[in-house]
Amino acid sequence: MKIFKPNIIYGDSNLKFFNSLLKIFNIKKNFLKIEKFKNSEYNIKFLKNFTNKTLFVLQNLSFPIHDNIFNLLLIINFLKKNLVRKLYLIIPYFSYSRQDKNFSENSPISIKLISDILDYLKVKKIITLDSHSNNFECYFNTPLKILKSTSLIVNDIVKNNIFVDIIISPDVGGIIRSKNLANYLNLELVIIDKRRPVINQIKIFCLIGNVKNKNCLIVDDIIDTANSIIEITNFLFFNEINNVVVYITHPIFSNNSYYKILNSKIKKLIITDSINFFHNFEKIKIITTKYIFIEEIKKIILEENEN
Template identity: 90%
Template structure:
């Protein structure tokens, strides 16, 4: 069966793997022009008519977060009025996904507002990567496909002969992610009971499992200030582990916090390219997620052709 070349545009021109993804599909031009007025208002122009076609919008919601959100909404609004036959959103990093619950009695559930806005446009599907928790899905009426980085981590561990004794979930919320990885690698799961009394600060209550003289692999979705992962690492070394490698999907690295990693006891940090990061550091390595998204795009094209 013939698989047609997908119609793809991208609003976030900064994310490097978007460009390599387009090359794989032999798409040589982005048919979307994005300019700004002097006051930073967006001026968006489409260079091709996508009426009655299925279209994939590639747009990350990493920093500058609010620029990228407004950018995406303007793009969707125009296309839904054309109309486009089926509209797919590919959002590798989904900002506000951490705010899937009330942090206090006086705080909003911020992802609920973002989901309500996107639900209004009734797009065909939203495709993202490694959501912060299972609560994320509950706020969307739009069909969601949450790709998992587990297979990438397994392949990387095997390919690079990384010796691991145990998989560690750095908090209760990450148990499912860590458990899936532990099952793939046929390893024991250890859980750290970590909580946040206030934003960007943690308190470790207990360790569930034995880590003494073990080679540890920590898996998590986000690294922001790096305070949390370093606290967890120090706690593990206090409990006499051998060493630790860390796999993180979304490298936010606020205020150049990766320098903390370089000066920490972490043996190696492996991140994905869901957010741009230029690593010239031996301690930090990047694995690509583009093939996960390529396969998902192909899958949706096939499903449309078979319908």
């Protein structure tokens, strides 16, 4: 069956990544113009009428997070009022996904507010990548598709002949992600039991498994301040590993924390392009996720054409 060219627009985040998606579909331009007034208010103009159309809106909720969230809400609100037929959101990195539980008695479950707003706006489906936990999707009534980067990681390991003995889950919450990768590669899984007494700080309690003289691979969804991954790396070397390679989906890198990686014992950090990273370092490599998003868009288009 013929794949029709989709209607796609994108917000003003992760522009390099979104442009690459449009090129693959041979879409020449973004039919959305976003400007800002001097006081930082958004002025959004649509350059095409999408009434009664199925539309894909691409927007990342990375830094500046609250600008990008509000930008997305303005776009969705306008489109819904102008009777777009079906609206699909593609959000490679979904901020607030870490806040899917109460951190204390007096703190909100912040992702619940985001989910409530998106549910109210009644989009057809939300597509994202590697959520922080399984609790994340429980807060949405809107259908949510969480794509996985596991196959990309496996392909990169095989393609580049990366020698690995064991897979490391950096915490108990990451066991499912790490176990899936370990199963793909038929490798042993080792778990680090760590807690966060305060935000952006960790305390390592124990290591479940043997790492001595092993070549380790850590897989995780987010790298933010890089404090956790550095402490875990140092802990592994204290337990006499050979080396460690790290795969991370979402490179937030707050306050240029990638410099900590460059000065660490990590042999190689492989990140995806879910968040734009503009630097070129030998120690940090980028793999693209665009093809798994393209396949998801094509799948939706086929389903639409069959109905």
